[in-house]
Amino acid sequence: MTATAAPVKTVQGVTLRLDPAREPCFHVVHTDAEMADWPGMSDQSRRERLHRHMNNEAAALEIAAQCLVDFPEAPWDLRMQLARQSADEARHTSILLQRLCELGGRKGEFPVANFEWCVTLMVDNLPGRLALENRTFEAGLIDILGSLRTTWRAAGDATTADLLDGILADEITHVRFANRWIKRLTEEDPRILLRVAQAVHYLRAVNDALGPQPGDTNIVGTTFTQERTQAPAVYVEARLEAGFTQDEVLEVLRQAGFRSILPEELK
Amino acid sequence: MTQSIRDRADTIATFRWVSVHLMEMLARWVPSTPELEVKILFGRHIWEFAQHGDALGRRTAELRAPLHFSLAPAKTYAAVLEELAQVKGTAERVHGLYQAIMPDLEARYHRYLTDTNPLLDEPSVRIIDRILADLTRLRADAAETLGQRSDLLMADPKWLERLRTRALEVASFVALRSGSVAEVV
Numbered sequence: 001m002t003a004t005a006a007p008v009k010t011v012q013g014v015t016l017r018l019d020p021a022r023e024p025c026f027h028v029v030h031t032d033a034e035m036a037d038w039p040g041m042s043d044q045s046r047r048e049r050l051h052r053h054m055n056n057e058a059a060a061l062e063i064a065a066q067c068l069v070d071f072p073e074a075p076w077d078l079r080m081q082l083a084r085q086s087a088d089e090a091r092h093t094s095i096l097l098q099r100l101c102e103l104g105g106r107k108g109e110f111p112v113a114n115f116e117w118c119v120t121l122m123v124d125n126l127p128g129r130l131a132l133e134n135r136t137f138e139a140g141l142i143d144i145l146g147s148l149r150t151t152w153r154a155a156g157d158a159t160t161a162d163l164l165d166g167i168l169a170d171e172i173t174h175v176r177f178a179n180r181w182i183k184r185l186t187e188e189d190p191r192i193l194l195r196v197a198q199a200v201h202y203l204r205a206v207n208d209a210l211g212p213q214p215g216d217t218n219i220v221g222t223t224f225t226q227e228r229t230q231a232p233a234v235y236v237e238a239r240l241e242a243g244f245t246q247d248e249v250l251e252v253l254r255q256a257g258f259r260s261i262l263p264e265e266l267k
Numbered sequence: 268m269t270q271s272i273r274d275r276a277d278t279i280a281t282f283r284w285v286s287v288h289l290m291e292m293l294a295r296w297v298p299s300t301p302e303l304e305v306k307i308l309f310g311r312h313i314w315e316f317a318q319h320g321d322a323l324g325r326r327t328a329e330l331r332a333p334l335h336f337s338l339a340p341a342k343t344y345a346a347v348l349e350e351l352a353q354v355k356g357t358a359e360r361v362h363g364l365y366q367a368i369m370p371d372l373e374a375r376y377h378r379y380l381t382d383t384n385p386l387l388d389e390p391s392v393r394i395i396d397r398i399l400a401d402l403t404r405l406r407a408d409a410a411e412t413l414g415q416r417s418d419l420l421m422a423d424p425k426w427l428e429r430l431r432t433r434a435l436e437v438a439s440f441v442a443l444r445s446g447s448v449a450e451v452v
Contacts, residue, residue, distance in 0.1 A: 069295045
């Protein structure tokens with residue numbers, strides 16, 4: 001997929017882009033199994049959730065920024081969107097770092113993984129990267145944030161829930177501009193659809209190779225149950241707001257295992 | 268002094284080139300800068316320089332040049348920017364941009380305001396007024412970040428002064444068009 005001589009790493013036989021720079025206080029790991037991920041909302045679990053989210057936002061910033069560097073010939077209006085996304089992700093990182101510290105946490109308290117960067121940066125074209133980072137990872141974050149806000153509020157932390165609500169609004173705009181640009185670019189050149197499909201196929205292959213299997217455990221002994229390895233509940237309203245069509249949302253629902261509850265004509 | 272339309276377009280286009288260059292430089296620095304607070308600072312400011320480039324690029328079209336017309340600066344000035352872009356140290360990146368290049372850029376904007384006709388060229392003046400206010404805020408952000416990261420020290424503090432001097436030595440950074448050399452980005 002990658003055309004440049006960018007530095008790479010190999011994880012369980014899969015070639016990925018080398019991680020972006022992190023301070024020595026961070027312990028960078030390469031798979032979900034190496035992450036310290038606890039179930040429930042204990043104080044430790046809350047800090048780890050914020051810490052992981054903070055690092056993921058930093059990676060989203062790095063991906064958007066690197067797209068500005070790698071594709072100077074992209075339309076100016078699209079570059080503006082990527083520049084805005086960079087600033088949004090930087091704000092999110094800052095917000096989550098501040099909240100982490102307020103809850104007694106610190107940078108480097110838990111392992112971090114840069115999966116999104118390592119996968120997305122293997123793709124050598126902008127539509128493919130938008131398909132992975134914005135249309136897949138960030139759209140997945142929309143689904144996760146949809147339920148996480150409720151989880152934090154139910155755990156008595158309305159402050160964090162409100163912060164996540166604000167982040168969700170920004171993420172919807174990032175997914176929406178990617179959807180619009182992919183549509184526009186493929187209308188101008190239908191061959192771009194092939195690049196998007198190749199990128200999505202590549203991500204699927206990486207997930208198959210590196211994703212945890214039900215029954216596996218992570219470094220703190222948490223078991224990856226069937227439920228934990230499944231995609232989160234689809235936040236239909238937000239996905240529609242982000243520019244997904246009704247058919248696309250239904251397809252995500254089908255793939256997420258909701259086929260049985262779909263009306264017969266949509267299966 | 269009243270500048271010709273073409274001279275004004277060339278100067279605005281040079282400011283645009285510099286804004287886009289600084290946006291791309293920060294974007295290049297973000298993944299390769301380890302310190303999280305600085306990564307955040309650079310990331311937030313990418314958007315600021317993009318907006319400057321956008322406003323200036325729209326103005327070039329009003330000055331009878333193409334929309335988003337960018338004009339590369341004089342080679343001596345471009346070389347100063349390139350030296351900064353190649354810097355690897357985080358302290359050098361922050362000090363170099365916010366304490367050497369940005370004050371120099373502010374001085375060049377002020378010079379444009381002094382030289383132009385404030386009524387005839389009022390749209391440019393308004394854009395530059397806003398940019399100058401932004402640059403002041405950006406330098407304050409950087410000072411705050413450096414306050415959080417007092418461990419960020421330059422290997423050679425004299426380098427900053429040399430960078431400032433090199434920028435200052437370029438009296439005019441505009442390489443006026445001799446023909447049709449428009450670069451639209």
